[in-house]
Amino acid sequence: MLLGFLNNLINGISLGSIYAIIALGYTMVYGIAKMLNFAHGDVIMVGAYVCFFATGSFGLPPVVGVLLAMVVCTVLGVVIERLAYKPLRQAPSLAVLITAIGVSYFLQNMALQLWGSDPKSFRSVVPTGSVSLLGGQISVSYVTLVTVLACVIIMIALTAFTGNTKLGKAMRACSEDKGAAQLMGIDVNFTISMTFAIGSALAAIAGVLLCSTYPTLMPTTGSMPGIKAFTAAVFGGIGSIPGALLGGILLGVIEIFGKAYISTQLSDAVVFAVLIVVLLVKPTGLLGKKISEKV
Amino acid sequence: MSRLEKRQVTKMVPVPSHSIVPERDVDKAPILECSHLGIDFGGLTAVNDFNLTVGRTEIAGLIGPNGAGKTTVFNLLTKVYQPTRGTILIDGKDTHGMNTVQVNRAGIARTFQNIRLFDKLSVEDNVKIGLHNQIRYPMWSGVFRMPGYWKKEKLAHESAMELLHLFDMEGLANHQAGSLPYGAQRRLEIVRALATNPSLLLLDEPAAGMNPSETADLMENILKIRDTFQIAIMLIEHDMNLVMGICEGICVLNFGQVIAKGTPEEIQNNPRVIEAYLGSQKKEG
Secondary structure: OHHHHHHHHHHHHHHHHHHHHHHHHHHHHHHHHOOOOOOHHHHHHHHHHHHHHHHHOOOOOHHHHHHHHHHHHHHHHHHHHHHHHHHHOOOOHHHHHHHHHHHHHHHHHHHHHHHOOOOEEOOOOOOOOEEEEOOOOEEEEHHHHHHHHHHHHHHHHHHHHHHHOHHHHHHHHHHHOHHHHHHOOOOHHHHHHHHHHHHHHHHHHHHHHHHHHOOEEOOOOOHHHHHHHHHHHHHHOOOOHHHHHHHHHHHHHHHHHHHHHHOOOOHHHHHHHHHHHHHHHOOOOOOOOOOOOOO | OHHHHHOOOOOEEEEOOOEEEEHHHOOOOOOEEEEEEEEEEOOEEEEEEEEEEEOOOOEEEEEOOOOOOHHHHHHHHOOOOOOOEEEEEEOOEEOOOOOHHHHHHHOEEEOOOOOOOOOOOEHHHHHHHHHHHHOOOOHHHHHOOOHHHHHHHHHHHHHHHHHHHHOOOHHHOOOEHHHOOHHHHHHHHHHHHHHOOOOEEEEEOOOOOOOHHHHHHHHHHHHHHHHHHOOEEEEEOOOHHHHHHHOOEEEEEEOOEEEEEEOHHHHHOOHHHHHHHHOOOOOOO
16 A cells, blocks of 8 residues: 555656656746747657657667757757747737647647657667665666656756856846846847747657657657646746746646546546646645736 | 035036037047937827937936926837937947847946836846846856856956945845835846946936935935946936936927927026926917
């Protein structure tokens, strides 16, 4: 009973770490560009495909595959921002939202056209095997370890980045007041591009880790995790980096526990039910900023 | 108050562009030259035929009744709005086609009528944001805290503290900007603008909401900024004690038009200015 609980908890944290990495992309873009980039989930899928072909068809080592996926996704993210979102900087947010959904469908259908609809079996970038704990009663696979570790490292690096670097500070300044930031000599367009670049590079990592854990790769692979990660970002408080981590991990744990103890079919419903309850009690999410009216 | 009392009246001399600049600046190229500047919003002409020359170390005032277009002029100068007509030369360079960031790098910094600090950042970080365009290091050296980063960060920290020290704010460096009292927030906005190393500082109603003793401090500070950094300052203000006390050249706007330019004494006695502020006297006939 307890062992089962621990096993589920570990699986939950592993899945949650992936959600958290994806949610970071949502939350950073929202925090700075004040838009919901619904194409983010599909960038994950593209990243996974790039890694799949790099390691599978070209026989490159997994590390190179991951790096290549990050490079391609970074470029893709910046190009999407430049072509689809930048012209709409002054447009109402609904127009941007619809465009993001359009970009999402575009990416899915482009993948369908390029790589076909048949599911690919993704070969894990992490060697198979596991670490035994508690005298062999619990085993933690290498993929799980790498996923959690990657999530922790990314969190620490991002916190250091936004806290200490020039660009990080520029991002925080832009998220508060773009006009004032511009008048202080900050290139807002460049800052937004960089935000997309970082978010998309993270999406590539998330895509590879996701497919290493759940190895079915299709053009729609990214959409459900994308929506879940968006939920995680809202759950933790959209715009907040620690919130994305907390929301992601909680969501992963709730999902796995829902599958284990309630019903496999109902697990998603449980996840969203918890989200609804949290938002009813705390509308800005767990770590969300209090929105105060200006007087 | 010592400096204010000792202050002598600046001798202003005319320049070819129908403006006046302080006599000490007349040999140097002016920092700002606006000619025939104008902007329309749809059918409404907010500013029209705005001509002004500001000397290198001048403290210039821009006054006028509410809605005269004063802040619009600032927004034109900083390219928040692109002018419909006319040219703006900063330090002799035409700013046509420049955006806000480029204008800032060319030497214009400003504060806002409503305080627009980065509330959630610390006081020091607010100033460092202003220092941004003067420090350079590669991104990864910041993430991994390489030696190059520390060196540049130390420099930025030192310049930030130096600036804060000038305004007796170094003790507040680690406070969140949004948590400062009102007067300190106003001062921090000026420090942040100064950090971008401007040659022309635009202050939009710096004394708004201040009591007379805070205003007197502010006047001291404005003079101190000009003397320390040898830059020009242009300010919009409704507090006539401040404007008449420290401004050397004053430009009066009404309904988007310049109705008078001159020294404080000339402006105070100008019938068109009095009319704009107090309404016209009985019409003759």
